Amino acid sequence: MKKILVIQQKMIGDVLLSSILCEWIKKHVPESEVHYCIHANTLPVVQNNPFIDQVVLFNPKKQKNKKAFWKFLKQIRREHYDTVIDAYGKTESNLIAWSSRAPKRISYKKWYSRFFYTETVTRKPIVYTNAGNALEDRLRLVVPEDAIAENILKPKIYLTESERQEAKKRLVSDGIDGNKPLIMIGILGSAQNKSLPHKTMAQLIDATIAQTHGQLIFNFIPSQKEEVLQIYKLIDHSKKSHVFLGTYGKGLREFLGLLSHCSMLIGNEGGAVNMAKALNIPTFTVFSPWIHKKAWNLFEDGKHHVAVHLSDFEPERYQNASMKVFKKQSDTLYQKLTFNRIQPYLKKFISGILKS
Structure with a gap:
């Protein structure tokens, strides 16, 4: 039996996306034992995944503690992996892969890659399907270029029936009517430069309520509550009763349970959008002006999954442009991504979902 380690550190969306590698391996190397090395805080999105035999949890603090990190590397070496696939490709995963001493170590090509890996592949801007550049680049680690389109897999989140039932009980106890649309709002991105201005977000919320007469719940963490309240204050007073x-x-996991009962998710691009897609929940996504839409607009089809980006309205601005420069100008560029530009796309999306 082959023992294979897949490495994907850092963000929830990345960990969810790279889980397709575990599924691909299990389907094409059925006798393999697949381990998945991830940051501890991202575990909930891969719990109960039938294509992962063992999760190897990495605590980022270990990277700062040389003794603890060295102990972790020795633990990896003791596993005697046959193959290591590093989908992260940065310092900590370089060292994990190299320390494994696996006969086959695969990652992305960088100037220093040959020191750590036996095989490297090049990320490419070419996309063959609507799965998105980020997903297709993952597949390049395991399949040849001409086989990418036929090997597309969708990331999936596996909730138990009891988790869904607990979430349903919570919604009922909070006074949410199961006969009316329930909409998750990705009210904030993972950073300020990945979040719509407060006024624009409030306008989108008002428009969503006006069109759906639905019930809205927000996705946020406790540390963001003050900022969420600032946006809430900007919502039309007559519509606030629709917000829970x-x-x-x-x-x-509790968030995922709630999300699984939603009719749609609307909001900033980020992990919540990817989680919604993994639960087959329709999504309307607003991308930050400095994020590559082509990379992360997974499975955009113009109906169930719709995404808007400043480049949709000002394509000339993005010709031969540097996203690093745009990152510094994010506040200014967000002002150009106005409600009036976004609203027609949102209206069409909502109309299509309500009819389906």
Whole structure:
């Protein structure tokens, strides 16, 4: 039996996306034992995944503690992996892969890659499907270029029936009517430069309520509550009764349970969008002006999954442009991504979902 380690550190969206590698391996190397090395805080999105035999949890603090990190590397070496696939490709995963002493170590090509890996592949801007550049680049680690389109897999989150039932009980106890649309709002991105201006977000919320007469719950963490309240204050007073501020997941699995009962998710690009897609929940995503839409607009089809980006309105601005420069100008560029530009796309999306 082959023992294979897949490495994907850092963000929830990345960990969820790279889980397709575990699924691909299990389907094409059925006798393999697949381990998945991830940051501890991202575990909830891969719990119960039938294609992962063992999760190897990495605590980022270990990277700063040389003794603890060295102990972790020795633990990896003792596993005697046959193959290591590093989908992260940065310092900590370089060292994990190299320390494994696996006969086959695969990652992305960088100037220093040959010191750590036996095989490297090049990320490419070419996309063959609507799965998105980020997903297709993952597949390049395991399949040849001409086989990418036929090997597309969708990331999936596996909730238990009891988790869904607990979430349903919570919604009922909070006064949410199961016969009306329930909409999750990705009210904030993972950083200020990945979040719509407060006024624009409030306008989108008002428009969503006006069109759906639905019930809205927000996705946020406790440390963001003050900023969320600032946006809430900007919502039209007559529409605030549609917002259930007290209904939110206290943990990631609880959030996923609530999300699984939603009719759609609307909001800033980020991990919540990817989680919604992994639960087959329709999504409307607003991308930050400095994030590559082509990389992360997974499975955009113009109906169930719709995404807008400043480049959709000002394509000339993005010709031969540097996203690093745009990152520094994010506040200014967000002002150009106005409600009037976004609203027609949002209206069409909502109309399509309500009819389906």
